Amino acid sequence: MVLWLKPFIMKMKTYLMSRSERVADLEKRQSNFELLRIVCMLLIMGLHITRQTKMGDYLIGDGVDYYYSILLGSAGRFVCNTFVMIGAWFLIDSKFRAERVVNLWLEIFLYSVSITVICIVIGCEDANITTLIQACFPIFGRPVWFGSEYICLLLLTPWLNEMLVEKNQQKTKQIIKLFGILIIGCATLFPIEHVTPAFSELVWFCFLYLFIGLYKRYQFFKYQWFEKYSILWFTVGYLFLCGIRVLADYLNHEGLYRIFIHYYAHYEALLGFICSLALFFLFKNWNMKSNRFVNLVSRSTFAVYIIHQTPAFYNYMWNGIFGIDSAVESGNGIIYSLFVIVIIFVVSVCVDNIRIFVMDRSIYKCKAYQLVCKRLEEFYQ
Numbered sequence: 119m120v121l122w123l124k125p126f127i128m129k130m131k132t133y134l135m136s137r138s139e140r141v142a143d144l145e146k147r148q149s150n151f152e153l154l155r156i157v158c159m160l161l162i163m164g165l166h167i168t169r170q171t172k173m174g175d176y177l178i179g180d181g182v183d184y185y186y187s188i189l190l191g192s193a194g195r196f197v198c199n200t201f202v203m204i205g206a207w208f209l210i211d212s213k214f215r216a217e218r219v220v221n222l223w224l225e226i227f228l229y230s231v232s233i234t235v236i237c238i239v240i241g242c243e244d245a246n247i248t249t250l251i252q253a254c255f256p257i258f259g260r261p262v263w264f265g266s267e268y269i270c271l272l273l274l275t276p277w278l279n280e281m282l283v284e285k286n287q288q289k290t291k292q293i294i295k296l297f298g299i300l301i302i303g304c305a306t307l308f309p310i311e312h313v314t315p316a317f318s319e320l321v322w323f324c325f326l327y328l329f330i331g332l333y334k335r336y337q338f339f340k341y342q343w344f345e346k347y348s349i350l351w352f353t354v355g356y357l358f359l360c361g362i363r364v365l366a367d368y369l370n371h372e373g374l375y376r377i378f379i380h381y382y383a384h385y386e387a388l389l390g391f392i393c394s395l396a397l398f399f400l401f402k403n404w405n406m407k408s409n410r411f412v413n414l415v416s417r418s419t420f421a422v423y424i425i426h427q428t429p430a431f432y433n434y435m436w437n438g439i440f441g442i443d444s445a446v447e448s449g450n451g452i453i454y455s456l457f458v459i460v461i462i463f464v465v466s467v468c469v470d471n472i473r474i475f476v477m478d479r480s481i482y483k484c485k486a487y488q489l490v491c492k493r494l495e496e497f498y499q
Contacts, residue, residue, distance in 0.1 A: 150406040151204050152416035154397070158197040158204075159419040163426065163459045165194020170432060171442040173451055183451045185364075190455070192359045196385045198264060199394030202271070202323050206330040207402075214276045216494035219269060222420070224481065226256035226265045228473070229424045234261075237430040242438070245430035252429065262427050265420065267319045271327065276498050278324060282331040290328060291338060297325050305386035322386050330398075345399045352396035355389055414471075421470035426462050435462070 168174035168191030173183070230253035237245035252259035260266040281290045301322060332338030344351060384390055426432060436442045436458075445454040481487050 147408070147413040147416075148406075149409040149412045150401050150404045151207065152413045153406065153409075154200065154401040155204060155416045155419045156412070157401075158201050159422050160459065160463065161193040161197045162423065163194075163463065164190040165192075166427065166432070167191075167436065167442065167455055167459065168194075171436045172446045173442065173455055183446060183449070186452050188360050188363050192363060193356060193393070195359075196390035196394040197397065198385050199326055199391060200398050201264075202268075202326045203330050203394065203398045205268070205271075206327040207334060209272075209275050209327070210279055210282055210331040210334060214279075214495070214498050216491040219272045219494065220487065220491050221482075222265065222269055222272065223256050224477075225421060225473075226262060226269075226424055227254070229421065230254075230256065230261040230428050233425065233428045234430040237428075237434065242430055242434040244433050249430040261429060262424050263319065265424060267323055270320050271323045274324060275327075278327050278331070281328060282335060287332065287336055291332060291336075294325065294328050294332060294338070297321075298329070301325060301386055302388050302391055305384050306388045318386075344396070345403070348396040348399035348403070352393055352400060355393040355396060359389060359393065415467055417474075418467040418470035421473070422463055422466040425466045425469070 168187045173187045174191055231250070234245055234250050234253045238250065249261075253261045255261075257266050257269055280286065281293075329338070339345075385394065426435060437444075440454075440458045440461075442451070442455065442458065445451050
C-alpha cells in the first residue's frame with residue numbers, strides 16, 4: 119500500500135515545492151516596479167485604442183472625447199522606454215538565463231499562432247496566410263514588434279553586462295554619451311524613419327539598458343534635482359506632449375503635423391526620453407511594501423500586450439467584439455473605452471495564468487525544452 123502511494127506522494131511533494139518557489143518568487147519581487155509595469159501596459163493600451171480606432175479622430179465625437187483621447191494616448195508612446203528600463207534594472211545584476219529567452223519566444227509564438235488560427239477560422243478580415251507565417255517566427259516575423267526586439271535585447275545582455283564591469287565603465291560612458299547625442303538628436307531634429315536603419319529600436323533598447331546600468335552601478339546620471347522632482351518633470355512633459363498633439367491637429371497642416379508627431383512625440387526623442395525617465399524615477403523611489411496580488415498580475419503584462427496586439431486580431435477585437443467606433447460616434451467613447459481596456463486587461467491576465475499553470479506542468483518539464491535552454495546557455499559559456 120505504501121509503495122503504491124509513493125509515486126503520488128512524490129508528485130505532490132514536487133508540486134508543493136514548485137508552488138512554494140513560485141510564491142517566494144512573487145514575494146521577493148519589488149512591487150513598486152511591478153505596479154509600474156501594470157501602469158505602463160494600461161497606458162500602452164490607451165495609445166493603441168486611440169491609434170487603431172476612431173477615439174483619436176477629432177472629427178468624430180464631441181470635444182471632450184477628443185481631449186480625452188489625447189490624454190489617454192500620449193503617454194503610450196514613451197512608456198515603452200520605461201518598460202525597458204524596468205527590465206534593465208534587474209537584468210544587469212543577474213546571470214544570463216536561457217529560460218527567459220525561450221519562455222518569451224514561446225509566449226509570443228503560442229499566443230500569436232493560436233489567435234491567428236482562430237481568426238482565420240472565424241473569418242477575420244486581417245487574418246490570412248501572411249499573418250500566420252509572420253506569427254510563426256516571433257523574432258524575424260515580428261508579429262509584435264516590442265516582443266521581438268526585447269528577445270534580441272535579452273540575447274545581448276551578456277555582452278551588455280560585460281560593458282558595465284568596472285574596467286569598461288569609462289569607455290561605456292563615452293559610448294552612451296555619443297549614442298545619446300546621435301539617437302536622441304536625430305529623433306528630435308529629423309524624421310526618425312529617414313535617418314535610422316532597420317531594427318533601430320534594438321539599438322535604442324541597448325542604449326536604455328546601458329544608461330540604467332551605468333546609473334545603478336556608477337551613479338552615471340548625477341542630476342539629483344531631476345530625480346527628486348520627477349513627478350513635476352513627468353507632469354510637465356506629459357502635458358507638453360498632449361499640447362503638441364492638440365496644436366498639430368489644430369493647425370491641420372500635413373507637414374507641420376509630421377514635424378510635431380514624428381520629431382517630438384516619438385519615444386526616442388528628447389521629450390519622450392525625459393518623460394519615461396521621470397516616470398521610472400517616480401516609481402523607483404516609492405517605498406512600496408511587497409504586494410503578492412500586484413506581483414501576480416504584473417507577470418502577465420507581456421501577455422496582455424501580445425494578445426491585444428496580434429496583427430490578425432486587434433481590428434476585430436476593437437470593433438468586431440467591442441464596437442469602439444460605434445460607441446465614439448454615439449458619444450459614449452470615454453466611459454466605454456475605459457471599460458474595454460479594463461476588460462481586455464483582466465481577461466488577458468486570467469488567460470495567461472491558465473497558460474502558466476499548464477506550461478509549468480507540461481512544456482517546461484519536457485526534455486526538448488530543457489535541451490534548448492541547455493544548448494543556449496552553453497553558447498554563452
